Amino acid sequence: MAKGSGRTLYDKVWESHTVDILPTGQTQIFIGLHLIHEITTAPAFDMLREKGLKVAFPERTFATLDHIVPTDMRARPFLDSQAEELTQALEKNTGQFGIQFYGLDSDRQGIVHVIGPQLGLTQPGMTLACGDSHTSTHGAFGTLAFGIGTSQVRDVLATQTLAMDKLKVRRINIHGALSAGVYAKDIILFIIRRLGVGGGKGFAYEYGGSVVEKMSMEERMTICNMSIEGGALVGYVNPDEITFAFLKGREFVPKGEDFERAVAYWSSIASDPDAHYDDVVDMEASEIEPTVTWGINPGQAVGILEKLPDPERCSDPEGAKRAYEHMGWKPGSPILGTPINVAFVGSCTNSRLSDLRAAAKIAKGRKVHPAIRALVVPGSAAVKVLAEKEGLDRIFTEAGFEWREAGCSMCLAMNPDKLKGREICASSSNRNFIGRQGSPGGRTILMSPAMVAAAAVNGKIVDVREYV
C-alpha cells in the first residue's frame, strides 16, 4: 500500500490550495476557513492595525467565545475583569473588521471545534486554520485543519494564506470491530500510547480501516481531535457517505443541486485506492481496552485492567519518574479503583450529543458518589438544546451532576471551573499536563465520557464494561 503511485487527500488538498512557492522554499497555502476565539486573537488584530492592513477575506472568518466563558453565571460584565476585557476586544475587533461573531447571546455559540462542524462551516477538501491546537478535530471531514499561533492568525486575517511546509502522511488502520464499552476516545489514547506523544512529528495522520470507516462523524472528530497530542499537526479521515449524510441540510452546506455538485467534489478529493503513504501502521481493535492515562502526558496511558508501568521499561524513563512524582502513585499498582474528587464530561474531544448520551446511559438511575463534584458541559449552545430535548439534562441533574452552559470549562484553567489543590479529576478532555485544569498540584486522568460517568457514580475509576 505504501508503494502506490496515487495521491492522498492531503496531496490533493495541498495542491489545490497552493498559491505560490515562496523565496524561503515554503509553500503559500490558501486558507478556506478561519475560526477564531477570544484567547489567541487580540494581539493578532493589534499587529494588523500596526501594519495598517485590512482583513483580506472577512467572510471566511468566524468568531465565537469558548475558553474564558463561565459556564454557570454568564451575566455581563463577567466577574473576571480580564475575561470581560478579552470578550470586549473580540466584539470590537470582529465588529470593526466585519467578521461574523457568535457571542453568548447567539444560539450558535460554543467550542470552536464543535460549532464549525455543527453549522456545516467545516467541509471536506478545505483548508481550515484556527489559533488552537485541537483544530485537527475538523479533519474528521476530510478537511486539512491545523492549529496556528497568533502571528499566523494575523497572516490569515491579512492575506487568507499561510507560509507552510508540506507534511508526510502516515496511514493508521484500525482493523476489526470495537467491543462494547470501548469508544473512539480509547482508540486515540491507544494510538498515542503506541506511537508516542512526539511520534507524529512531521506527519499528517490519515485514519482508516474497518473501524474508522464505520464510525459516526462524532467519533471521527474525537479521534482527529487528539492527533496533535500524538504530535501530528493534522489528522483526517477520508470523506464518505457518513460524512455527506452528516453535512446534508446544515446551515452553511449547499442545498439541492449545489449539494450534489459538492458531494461529487468531496468524493474526488478522497485518497486514491493506490495512494502513496510515507508510513503505514496497522492496529487491531480487539486489543483495545477502555484506556485511561496515569501520568502527565496523554501517551502515559494504560488499559483499565493493567498495572502501572515500571518507569525503566517506559520509552522515556525520566518522564515516567516525573509523572509518578506528580501523581503520587507507585509502579505496579492498579489504576482500577483509584479514588477521584472531580468528574468532568466536556471539552472539544467529548462534548457532543453522542458523548452526552453515552455518559447519560451510565448516569441514568444512579447517583453521583457524595464526595464527588461532577459536571457535564455541552460543547455548544445547540448541543445543550438537543440534549435537553432528549431529557439528558434531567438524567444528569437527578443523578447529581451539574448541568452547565456551553464552553471549554474544566478542560483548561481560564474560566471559573478549576481543580483545587491535589484533586484528582476523571476527565473526558484531552490534556493531563501538570496544572492544565487550574491547580499546579491537580491531577487529571483522561478517559471516555462513559468512563467518567462510571467513575462519578462510584467515586473511583472503574471498568465501564461492567455497565454496558
Add this chain to the structure above:
Amino acid sequence: MTVETKIAKVTGTAVPIRGNDIDTDRIIPARYLKEITFARMGEYPFYDERFDSEGKPKSHPFNDPKYQGASILLVNKNFGCGSSREHAPQALFRFGIHAIVGESFAAIFAGNCVMMGMPTVTVTSIEIEELMKAVESNPRGVLSLDLEKKSLSCRERQIRFDIPDSYRSALMTGSWDCTSMLHANLDKAKKAAAKLPYMTAFKG
C-alpha cells in the same frame, strides 16, 4: 527589510532545562493567557515551576543566578508540545531567550518561534547531553550559533545542527515576519481561491 531583521548568528551564554515533552502549559500557565497583550509575558515563563503558591522562588534554572542573562536555551525531546499558544515562545523571548537548541520540537511551537525570529535548532541526544553538561559546569561559557554554517560552537567544540531549510532561509533573509511577503501575493491568492468550488458555494 532592515538589516536587524536578518538573523544569521545568535551568541550568548546558555541555560539548560532538562526533560522530554515539556508542554506549553508548563512554559506558560493558561491563566496568563487572559492578558490582552504579550507585553508582560517575560515575567511568566515556567511560573508554576519557579514560584510556589505564595510567590516565593523555587529552585529552577531560570531562577538560578549562575544562568542569569542567558540567551540560548538547551532542551531535550518534543519541547513545546501541547497548546498552540504563542504566549509560550513570547514568554521565553521576552525573558531573554533568543535561540533554542534541542533534540526535537513540537511543530506548532517551532513554527511560532520562527515567526518571532527565534531559531529552534536540533542536535543529537548525545550532543545535547554534552552541551548541557558543559553549560552546567561553566555557565559563563559563550555559545555561538551560526545559521549560515549550521554549526554551533561551544569552547573549541563545533557541533553541526539541523534546522528546516525554509526556517533557516526565512531567518537569514529576514522574511520570518512573512506578512508582507504573503500580502504581496494577494492577487495570486485571489486567483487560487477562485478555482476552489466551495468559494462560490458550489453554484453551477
